[in-house]
Amino acid sequence: MLRYTAQRLLLVIPTLIAVAILVFFLVRVLPGDPVEVKLIGEFGDVNPELIYKERKRLGLEDPLHIQFVNFMVGLPQGDMGISLVTERPLTEEIGARITISIELAFFATLLSVIIAFPLGTAAALYRGTWFDYVIRIITIGGLAVPSFWFGMLIIMALLATVGKLPSLDTAGLFEDPMANLYTLFWPALSVGYRYSSVIARMLRSSILEVLAEDYIRTARAKGLYERIVIVKHGMRNALLPTVTVVGLEFAFLIGGLVVTEQVFNINGIGKMFVEAVQFNDMTMLQGLVLIVATSFVLINLLVDLLYAALDPRIRYQA
């Protein structure tokens, strides 16, 4: 298991390098000039010479390979460059706003799992009953409804019932946990709805599949309590495909985050994304995509390790 972990960790490095290269070039093929956008915003009409000077100052006129080397050399030192708009280091800019997003992502994942597990399990165990059908309707809804629209529904519902929205000025998680969680609850629900639906549906079908397996019959033939048959023999096997889905769906969660932060006006990196695109802030976009991609890689690494912990066949194959 230790060896497997080490191997998987090592494999993350080339993946991240590849991601960095891809991001660097992707951002550079985007149309539009950030400097022009900025200067026009500030002065109205600008002449090309001014733009050239400004671009020179920001290093954008350097040959592409020099820019690339600078970028790649900076990365391992924790230097992601500066924002073209604010001209502050990206690490500072992003660092200031990432906490709330991470918190939201975690909370949404946690919430999804908490909702999905009992729903999925119950739907499987009571297959074909009204209970199963209700859960099915709820989860299909989760797949069909976009998170921003669901978010707007939540806001409208809150306004109609409570008459106000949760305070925007979020207390830190460690200062006032309850207030903090309450603020994040609705956005987390709005992003997590889809996530939990996917997990619940996957769990339902894999539990049903596993319960039809021969080894479940063996477990019953041993005279084990039904609870042990289902939890120990069934769930552990049913978790395997579910865990994979949790990892893959994380990408959707991030996508949902971008719009949900906008809808709930949360000042996280999701909103930052939108701003970076608006202002054509190339380096900012580059940094954000890199961070999101890295988190996706890490989450999937976690999933792989979890998978190996659950399934000995993976562990020994390595």
Next chain:
Amino acid sequence: MNNTQDKNDVLLDVEDLEVEFHTGAGVVRAVDGTSFKVHRGEFLSIVGESGCGKSVTALSLMRLLPRKTAAVKAKKIIFDGIDLATLPESEMRELRGRHISMIFQEPMTSLNPVLTIGDQITEPLITHLKMSQKEADLRAIELINMVGIPDPERRITQYPHQFSGGMRQRAMIAIGLACEPKLIIADEPTTALDVTIQAQILELLKDISERLGIAVILITHNLGVVAAYADRVNVMYAARIIERGSSSNIFGAPAHPYTVGLMRSVPRLDKPRVGRLATIEGMPPNLLAPPQGCRFRDRCPIADEKCQESPPTTTAPGTVQDHTVACWKNEFAKENAPTLYGSETAIEKEKSAHGEKVLLNVSGLKQYFNISIREGLKSHKVDIRAVDDMSFNVREGETVGLVGESGCGKTSAGRAILHLDNPTAGNIEFDGNLLNVGNIAAVRRDMQVIFQDPFSSLNPRMKVGQILEEPLKVHKLRDGKSARLDRVAELLTQVGLYPYMADRYPHELSGGQRQRVGIARALALEPKLIICDEPVSALDVSVQAQIINLLEDLQNDLGLAYVFIAHDLAVVRHISHRVIVMYLGKVMEVGEGNTLYDNPQHPYTRALLDAAPVPDPEIERSRQRTILEGDIPSPLNPPSGCVFSTRCPLVTDECKSMVPELDDFAPGHGVACIKIGAS
């Protein structure tokens, strides 16, 4: 422990067991009023073909059928003084695994892949006997030892995928034995295993049953296994027990026409062929709408009007105690058993003569599969030698049997000859042409194949007619649609089907009918040679006999040559002129059928023949058999020298360093063993 007193003591008494499945198509009564008894410490066998209700009987006793779809009723199911028919589920659970345990057919899927073997053995100990984990672990080691798995301390920490098939079934037995039950139900415990492993597992079960006085219900379709191990036998047909008695009664004096037919339709390993196999025509009835009266009526050679009434279970005529049969005409059936399904004639006795001209000549055939094995981040390539230096020939109109256990390379050899996989090395000469990738397409017409699984080898979206027409179109054998359809009708008739079946889809046919379609497809191109890859192993014995007879008839009529690949030694003996025995990619022995079976030379051939049980309890009782120990080595890592050296009883150091040549032991009888010299 095994004295008469115990034998007479009834452990399980089932009366009028009925199991109904509620399906979309209607109610299927899978078990219809069966009654039977199991005595303490006895080895009872329930035998029958697929769908006869034998497994359902077992599962219903354990109450392991899905509760939503299966309804179980019985007048009584008295187990050790308790009526299981009325027992609440919580008490039933306490009984399962404690006093009755069960061993299943598929050792590959019956163990939980994510739990250690030790954990799976200790579970019932902890649940039923309230042992601590530590006590249970010690007991697990003891049990693993008892079922003959070496190195138990390490083994209990391993997972099922680290065990071979035979070892997993031993582990299943260890689980079944854990709480020292009074009854073990073994549902086809060796059907998924190779014959040498089957012998190990059954010997183990028998030994444990005798030593610990545990009664065993052995459910199987294999009459040889029944004859070799069972004290008493229940024969099931279409959800009912139709005959029951001691093993010597059932095999020595069968009184139900179905039992008679069943015995006659299996070829014998221990005797030269006596003629065509007897066949029970038709198929078992559909249990959605079973016929009135005797359910065997439609297939029975001696049925009359009386049989429209259900026959009572009566004592079989002239027998000693406890032999009962459900047939109105059992007296007649019993007396006329040998001729019930037609008598053998002298012409049918011998196999048809084959020509002398060599049709297929294989020399130095090698089929290596290069696969990559991952070890951590690196991977390296390994050659699997599926077939390693094989030479043989097939003459016109001849059947050459290719026999061996799984992984021996028999299927790979067949595929290499057909160039379905291109051979690594060697010459394959067919009808005077040296085959290669370039000219194989032209030869395909003359060289056809029949596959094992009639379920998956026919395209489910094509009608039978289309399946048969396609090769005619591709090879432009008939001009015009109507000429082709005429040929399709002709082919269907030739294989014993009806022309109207051209409009059916494969799923509308039974397994036997599908295999007939497979044969018709091969015949469509009027080939000279057909490679039959396990053509009957997926079929029930009575259907198997029909297909074997069909293949023989076609050979007589059309002068076909066959390469007959199979793991069933008796079938191969019956159908083949010559037989090749393979083990781990190597040919071990080649010879004329009867010579090879009556006078086997290679220690592997002998062991293989020893391991296969014969459907005759008298012979089984007197047989001295050497049972091979250990597993078949992985083809990834075959032993050096002679590949059989790891399991051979005659092995010496020399065998481990020297690869034996296939030398002529006698003319036409080759043996690859340095211990066996030419006589």
